[in-house]
Amino acid sequence: MNRIKKAVFGVLVAGLAFGFSAFTTVKRQSILTYYKTDMTFINANDPRGYKYYSDDRCESEGNLCSANWNIGTNPTPSEGDALPALGVTFIANTITDGHFE
Amino acid sequence: MENTLNKPSNFRLNTKSREMIMDIAVYLFIILFMYTAASKLFTIKSFASTLAKSPLIGSLNMFVAWSIPLVEIAISLVLIIPKYRKTGMRAALLLMTIFTVYLSYMILSSSKLPCHCGGVISKMSWQQHIWFNIGFILLALTGLQSQKK
Structure with missing residues (x-):
């Protein structure tokens, strides 16, 4: 592979990696992290x-x-803001250990 | 027996193979740095607040939060230019070593580890992060070694 081809391929790889990251980050807009601030309700779901x-x-x-x-x-x-009571879905295996502070 | 041990190794990779090893290392680093830089930039507030909890970073959190992804992008750009990719690989090796030393220090010294950093890679535990980084350090060393005449 000559130098120009290597550089072009490098730009392509960089663009794809950046774009893929942007795509996966933006796609998660409706999935948000909420903190369990009131441990009266101990169940994660x-x-x-x-x-x-x-x-x-x-x-x-x-x-x-x-x-x-x-x-x-x-x-x-x-x-x-509190998590809405309706129209929300718990995402399994996303619990973070620790406590809210 | 002694002669066999003292004999210099005949195992030498040809130029094409050595170039291929360096190419693979370069592209893997570009993917890693561009992916993680983008994910940090898109969640910069969350990333900065995580860094604020680090005893080593503290109030410098905003500066560090912007610096890390920008340095990652800069190194990726240097790696793209064939003439400077050895320099880029050395910079990548240095950055990965700094990350690994930081992670090791945090694990060994801190009782309160911040919970996460950002990006898909953040799903890893801090220990897994160290092994992941060591893998990339070895990759950089292999790439640089392959370029030795």
Whole structure:
């Protein structure tokens, strides 16, 4: 492979990797991380007791800090909004250990 | 027996094979850096807030959050240019070594590890991250070794 071909192939690989990352990140818009702020409702798949925060609010120690939920057609939440009770789906195997702080 | 041991190895890769090894290493690093840089840039707020929890980074979190993906993109661009790819590979090796030392320090010293970093690779645990990084460090070393005359 000559130098120009290598460079062109490199640009192609870089563009595809960047594009794939953008695609997978944007596609996850309706799946959001909610934090279990109220441990009165201890079950991870119980939508009660969850709140939305865009930043990482987990600390170590504990077995349920956050989980991903598909909010479907519900509006995009703002900071501190509770997880809607209807039209949401718990995403299995997305529980983060630790506790909300 | 002694003669056999002292005999220089006849195993030498030809130029084409050595070039191919370097090419594979270069493209894998470009994929890794462009993918992770994009995922960090698209979730920059979350990435910065995770970094803020690190005792080594703390208030420099925004600077580091922007610097890491930009450096990754810069290294990828250097790797793309055939004339400078050895330099790019050395930079990639240095960056991966810094990441690995940082991860090792965090695991050994910190009782409160931030939970995640960003991107699909973030599904790995910190220990798995170290093994993943070591794999890429070995890849960079193999690529650089293959270019030695």
